[in-house]
Amino acid sequence: MDNHLCHSRPFRHPCYNNLAVRILIVEDEPKVASFIRRALEEESYAVDVCPDGIQGRDLASEVDYDLIILDLMLPGLPGIDVLKAVRDAKVATPILILTARSRVDQRVKGLDAGADDYLTKPFAIEELIARARALLRRAGGDTASILQIDDLILNPISHEVTRGEQRIDLTSKEYALLEYMMRNEGRVLTRPMIAEHVWDLDFDTFTNVIDVYINYLRNKIDRGHDRGLIHTVRGSGYTLKLTDG
Numbered sequence: 001m002d003n004h005l006c007h008s009r010p011f012r013h014p015c016y017n018n019l020a021v022r023i024l025i026v027e028d029e030p031k032v033a034s035f036i037r038r039a040l041e042e043e044s045y046a047v048d049v050c051p052d053g054i055q056g057r058d059l060a061s062e063v064d065y066d067l068i069i070l071d072l073m074l075p076g077l078p079g080i081d082v083l084k085a086v087r088d089a090k091v092a093t094p095i096l097i098l099t100a101r102s103r104v105d106q107r108v109k110g111l112d113a114g115a116d117d118y119l120t121k122p123f124a125i126e127e128l129i130a131r132a133r134a135l136l137r138r139a140g141g142d143t144a145s146i147l148q149i150d151d152l153i154l155n156p157i158s159h160e161v162t163r164g165e166q167r168i169d170l171t172s173k174e175y176a177l178l179e180y181m182m183r184n185e186g187r188v189l190t191r192p193m194i195a196e197h198v199w200d201l202d203f204d205t206f207t208n209v210i211d212v213y214i215n216y217l218r219n220k221i222d223r224g225h226d227r228g229l230i231h232t233v234r235g236s237g238y239t240l241k242l243t244d245g
């Protein structure tokens with residue numbers, strides 16, 4: 001493959017000068033790549049597409065992207081090796097990996113190798129956009145603002161949590177879990193995602209602990225309130241949101 005294929009792409013196309021956010025898609029399937037590209041461009045992000053692992057690795061290391069969307073099955077170099085190389089090069093850009101639904105081992109490896117999030121194929125484009133937005137927001141360092149969902153308020157500086165008039169005392173893990181859920185309001189968080197973000201541990205042996213902690217949180221956050229905020233998503237995980245009615 002022509003070594004300059006990706007590099008000939010206009011990273012700094014004049015049209016993109018005003019766009020602050022630049023995203024790299026490393027995906028060899030043209031249909032999938034252009035589908036994602038179009039959706040991201042509609043969100044006013046600047047997007048580069050690269051169909052090859054080696055070139056993707058080089059681009060990710062050389063160009064200052066805000067987000068990288070990385071397929072794992074790639075020609076040239078497997079996505080997992082791209083990921084490792086990029087992290088070895090001390091590039092901290094958030095990376096969202098795309099994996100086949102059946103490959104749990106890939107997802108684990110990906111997260112272990114420094115991916116920030118993953119999405120299984122086939123995926124809904126709305127979900128990809130939402131996850132991209134969340135990763136960009138987190139990377140943007142906006143971690144100091146007060147979080148509020150309904151009458152639940154969390155102060156990331158003081159770690160103070162209140163619901164309505166009531167102050168809620170949480171252990172540090174309960175707090176970390178709640179903050180993670182509030183920062184991902186409305187998104188279904190799987191147990192592996194929660195394990196990775198909140199416990200930073202291998203999740204296989206860990207799912208029970210997550211369920212236990214979700215129950216602790218429920219008791220402290222939702223008990224005695226008309227509107228429950230923590231919801232179980234059957235077969236998937238948990239989400240924190242205000243539901244209608």
Ligand code: CA
Nearest residue numbers: 028071073074
């Ligand atoms: Ca592929």
